[in-house]
Amino acid sequence: MKEIKVPDIGNFSDVSVIEVLVNVGDTIKIDDPMVTLESDKASMDIPAPQGGVVEAIKIKVGDKVSEGSLILVLKEANEPSLNVAASGSQPKVAGAAAAVSPAGGTEEVKVPDIGDFKSVSVIEVLVHVGDVIKAEDSLITLESDKASMEIPAPKGGKVKEIKVAVGDKVSEGSLILLLETADAASAAPAASAPAPSASAAPVAAAPTSNVNADDFRRAHASPSVRRIAREIGVDLAKVAGSGPNGRITEQDVRAFQAGGGIAASAPAPVAAPAPTPSAAAPAANNMGGIQFITQPDWSKFGAVETIPMSRIGKISAKHLHRAWLTVPQVTHFDEADITELEAYRSGMKDKAKAMGFNLTPLVFMMKAVTAGLKEFPKFNSALADDGENLIQRKFYNIGIAVDTPDGLVVPVIKDVDRKGLFELARELGEISKKARDGKLKAGDMQGGCFSISSLGGIGGTNFTPLVNAPEVGILGLTRAQERLVRKNGEIVDRLIQPLAVSYDHRVIDGAYAARFTAHLAFVLSDVRNLIL
Known part of the structure; x- marks a missing residue:
């Protein structure tokens, strides 16, 4: 071991x-x-x-x-298993539920010996009144803080009455349901076929040849739901779970099948063109927590190649997807006249170069953002887990999005308010090189208050950056543009920097965001404003 x-x-x-x-x-x-x-x-x-x-x-x-x-x-694979149940797996208990016959062919089915578990939560009821079940069919799923387990039926029969509901607490001996045994049920006409459950639409079995075994096995679902999914040909990796902690329920599986392969919780497409009668509707996929549209067989149209995503790319995709679904985001656009600032930077960049680093515009942006966080502290807060309080930070750490060969990473420059321009420029160069070389440590990406994503070296006129939750704001930068503007009654050539501030609308309202962005523009308009 x-x-x-x-x-x-x-x-x-x-x-x-x-x-x-x-x-x-x-x-x-x-x-x-x-x-x-x-x-x-x-x-x-x-x-x-x-x-x-x-x-x-x-x-x-x-x-x-x-x-x-x-x-x-x-x-080791050749050692005998101890068969230890773990959280996330749902083994059946060693013994089936106990059945007691009070009278008339109706039996009480109770929770059997489940070891030291007491007052265990019922998280799923897997049968319905009227269902005809067989011995060992699962009846309910229980979950403690350590393990999940299914309670199987002690014998076959027809479910007459269910005595528990999701959320109930049960222990050994608790009554689960009343079962009309097979002998009693045979006296009633046409009792051999199971009645469809209220939530289960009749569906035909479908092939499961396209189901990925590993993804299917790792889906968050109980064994009975897995069995149903196998029987009707549903790939659990594509189903969004509506149960506790994202658990996939029987209703989720049947809704997925009845909907033609569309995940139950996937948002409906907006203003999408209706498919032609001959076109098959693509299915929404929820692999690894990321919903996307299942691809057609592109090889029918020409040569294709499947390229694995990098590890950073896969992690970023999950994080950004969660942020997009969780954070109601709005982007406010403005502009800053950075003519004087750029003149100062140009005059100092040779000195910085001689000292071994580049004095980039991003350094000035970091200082301007810090000034904005001090003036508008909500942007330097985080929404508490209870959703009712703000965690106000008293430090100023700025995350900088860095493009690397393996994908986007966001190292954090600590204590920006306590450092000068040259010190920040040196540190920014060092940490950016570490990011591109794949040498960042975990601590290099912790503790950010606000992020900056700059595409200035590539181009573009504007974009909407995604908030890097649990931060509540991010500044997006594109290339500054020379523009003729009227100033003091004269037409002059000025260097204009587009600003795009995305924010969490649960914490920041539009007017507050507009004032914050206007303050950034003011600070950037004159390098002397950085020391105010």
């Missing part, structure tokens, strides 16, 4: 577990991702240091972990 623990992850501590990517019994290889952790600045997969069979999982989604925290127990 080998205990697998969280390795050195830099300065991260008490990081949230947002995904558990393996289940008890999985055979994993070295470097297979086991869990995904997320701080306020980055998400990261923790890879397996060696191969083996997952014997027990010691953490669950929502836990806080640090270096040295126990993730799971791994064993």
Whole structure:
């Protein structure tokens, strides 16, 4: 047996577990991702240091972990299994539910011996009144803080009455349902066929040849829901779960099938053209928590190549998708006249170059943003988890989006308010090089208050940057443009910098954002304003 623990992850501590990517019994290889952790600045997969069979999982989604925290127990594939139940897996209990016959062929089905579990939550009721079930069919799913388990039927029969509901707390001996046994049911005409459940639309079985086995296995669903999905040909990796913690329910699976393969929680397309009668509607996919439209077979139209996304790209995609779905974002546009600022920068850049670094416009933007955060402190806050309070930061750390060969990363420059232009320029050059070389440590991407995304070296006239949650604001920059403007009654040539500030509308209103952006423009209009 080998205990697998969280390795050195830099300065991260008490990081949230947002995904558990393996289940008890999985055979994993070295470097297979086991869990995904997320701080306020980055998400990261923790890879397996060696191969083996997952014997027990010691953490669950929502836990806080640090270096040295126990993730799971791994064993060699040829060792006997201890069959330890873990959070995220739903084994059936060793014994079926107890059945007691009060009278007349109707039996009380109760919770059997479930070990030391007491007052366990019912998270799913898997049968309906009128259903005809067989022995060992799952009746309900229970979940404690350590494990999930299904309670199977002790015998076949027809469900006459259900005595529990989702959210109830049960223990050994709690009454689950009344079952009309097969012998009693046979006296009633036409009782051999199961009655369809109220929520289940009749569907034909479909082939499952296109289902990805690994993704199917790792979907957050109970064994009974998996069985139903297999029977009707639904790929669980494509279904959005509506249950607790994103758990996929039977209703989710049947709604997905009835909707022609559209994930139940996926937003409907807006103003999309209606498909032609001969066109098959593409299905919404929810692989890895990212909803997208399933692709047609492009090879029918020409040569294609599948290129794996980089690890950074996959992590960024998940983070940005969550941010877009969570944060109601608005972008405010303005302009700053940076003619005088650019003249000063041009006069100082040779001196900076002689000292071994570049004095870029981004350094001035960082100082201007810091001045704006001091003047408008809501932009330097975060929405508390309760949604009713703001966490007001008293420090000024600025994240800088850096384009690297592997994708976009956001290292953080700490204590911008305490550093001069040359010190910031040197640090910005160093951390940008580390980012491009893939040498950033976890601590380099922690603790940001506000981010800047600059496309000035590439081009463009404006864009809408996405808020890097849990921050509440981000500044987007494109290339400054020379423009003829009227100033003091004369037509003069000025250098104009477009500004795009996206903000979390739950924290920032439009007028506040407009004043913040106008303040940025004021600070940038004269380099002397940076010291106010």
